[in-house]
Amino acid sequence: MSEQDILLKIEHLSKYYSGVKALDDVSFAVRRGEVHAICGENGAGKSTLIKILTGAIEPTRGQFKFAGKIYEKITPPQAIEAGIRVIYQEFTLIPYLSVAENVFYGQELMKGIVIDSKEINRMTSRMCRELGIDMNPRTKAESLGVAHQQIVEILKAISQSAKLFIMDEPTAPLTMNETKIFFGVVEKLKAEGATIIFISHRLEEIFEICDSVTVFCDGKCVVTKDIAELDKKSLISYMVGRDLDENYPKPGVAPGEEILRVDNVTGNGLKNVKFSLRRGEILGFGGLVGAGRTELAKVIFGADAADRCDMMFKGKPYAPKSPADALAFGIGLIPEDRKAQGLVMEMSIRQNITIGVLKKISRGIFIDGGMEDRYTDKYMSSLKINTPSAGAPVKYLSGGNQQKVVLAKMLATNCDVLIFDEPTRGIDVGAKQEIYHLMRELADEGKAIMMISSEMPELVGLSDRIVVMSGGQSVAELQREEYSQELILGHASSKLSAEV
Ligand SMILES: Nc1ncnc2c1ncn2[C@@H]1O[C@H](COP(=O)(O)OP(=O)(O)OP(=O)(O)O)[C@@H](O)[C@H]1O
Numbered sequence: 001m002s003e004q005d006i007l008l009k010i011e012h013l014s015k016y017y018s019g020v021k022a023l024d025d026v027s028f029a030v031r032r033g034e035v036h037a038i039c040g041e042n043g044a045g046k047s048t049l050i051k052i053l054t055g056a057i058e059p060t061r062g063q064f065k066f067a068g069k070i071y072e073k074i075t076p077p078q079a080i081e082a083g084i085r086v087i088y089q090e091f092t093l094i095p096y097l098s099v100a101e102n103v104f105y106g107q108e109l110m111k112g113i114v115i116d117s118k119e120i121n122r123m124t125s126r127m128c129r130e131l132g133i134d135m136n137p138r139t140k141a142e143s144l145g146v147a148h149q150q151i152v153e154i155l156k157a158i159s160q161s162a163k164l165f166i167m168d169e170p171t172a173p174l175t176m177n178e179t180k181i182f183f184g185v186v187e188k189l190k191a192e193g194a195t196i197i198f199i200s201h202r203l204e205e206i207f208e209i210c211d212s213v214t215v216f217c218d219g220k221c222v223v224t225k226d227i228a229e230l231d232k233k234s235l236i237s238y239m240v241g242r243d244l245d246e247n248y249p250k251p252g253v254a255p256g257e258e259i260l261r262v263d264n265v266t267g268n269g270l271k272n273v274k275f276s277l278r279r280g281e282i283l284g285f286g287g288l289v290g291a292g293r294t295e296l297a298k299v300i301f302g303a304d305a306a307d308r309c310d311m312m313f314k315g316k317p318y319a320p321k322s323p324a325d326a327l328a329f330g331i332g333l334i335p336e337d338r339k340a341q342g343l344v345m346e347m348s349i350r351q352n353i354t355i356g357v358l359k360k361i362s363r364g365i366f367i368d369g370g371m372e373d374r375y376t377d378k379y380m381s382s383l384k385i386n387t388p389s390a391g392a393p394v395k396y397l398s399g400g401n402q403q404k405v406v407l408a409k410m411l412a413t414n415c416d417v418l419i420f421d422e423p424t425r426g427i428d429v430g431a432k433q434e435i436y437h438l439m440r441e442l443a444d445e446g447k448a449i450m451m452i453s454s455e456m457p458e459l460v461g462l463s464d465r466i467v468v469m470s471g472g473q474s475v476a477e478l479q480r481e482e483y484s485q486e487l488i489l490g491h492a493s494s495k496l497s498a499e500v
């Protein structure tokens, strides 16, 4: 590889926080025009590297060379000037502005008293055409789906002459179809000669669109290889340092008595939803985005009200007025949007995990420190939450480790029914297996689990039965022998055409 071929060369970069080597003497190179993946478990240091490259944080040691220039550190404006752009997962678009206005926001054409709408619309349309995207430049950002919002971020980066596009888990919030659209744009970008750094915990995606991959483990760079030299198994073993058993845990018990019966749930986007949940089983919920699965979960958890709702819990009528009410009955929800709903960022990991069980771990008005530690230790080790101290604020944890804290918090409440909404989003391959085993153990202990998942392999691999939802209705119930991706997708789209 000649120097000319290289766009970015990382040289001995380190970032130390007290007690944590987030990045430890990392060196590797990214070639011009390639899609270069960075893989590694939660907390491996991927986002830390990105933050250094974009100027959000300064490295402790080391340097990087970008487009021929050496940087010991960089400020955010310098990074943009140099052509380094991140496609953020938390969106920075202005909701009430149009697509075109967002793309050119802050640039010359959008400055001054008169905005040249015609010109920005024309230029945005041209970019969309070149990337094969069907999008009206006049559409307001707030009415776009998540995938298209990210595509606007890409257009924005292109309009600012980006040389390096950094994508940190861009597909985590996307559905299968949205990912397809997004990858179409990535392929086009690549064909135009763009260089891309791509981070994802979905390994199939790495093999689908990346040319090479660098693996991080505990802040260190383990290896850089062309994707053609690797298969999934060898990639995983570089990431986790061992082979992984990728089989889904099988049930140890037969399903027991019915614990929750849902009949006739209507309202909150739902129509006549019905199903029954038994102890000892994992009931999967399949469907496309907008099928009403999260809405259903919220009604059962008392977070949203339905117009009509006949539910029985342990044989008695159940009508929760609030989440606190649902928890008191013994029904818990691990929400999809964990950052917004699940955690208090400023509080420690320990406080977040035990917040729902304060009564249990208190003597009088005082918290029993020993019990608090036992609760915390149990879940930190079973979920492998990667941090030197349970006293650290959760805001300092990596994305995936924050998600594990939300899981721990709900598991500590010891509910009889647990609703998992996309339980492994943003979670690394090794920890995914841990979570599957944990869910199966909970079911084997006699708890009942509802699992909403858009990851087809996990839905099919772990569920004992699957309810498919479409257009706010429960349209099918499948037994294990009947599972197939085609069948699930067929049912999932059955009410769509009828509704439109
Ligand atoms: N401000 C901080 N103070 C202390 N530790 C920090 C801080 N920011 C990050 N860390 C630690 O640095 C390590 C690397 O975190 P990073 O966010 O880079 O991981 P990641 O590879 O992106 O993980 P994920 O896949 O979960 O997103 C983690 O152990 C994290 O707890």
Ligand SMILES: [Mg+2]
Pocket (backbone or CB within 6 Å): 046, 047, 048, 398, 399, 400
């Ligand atoms: Mg990260």
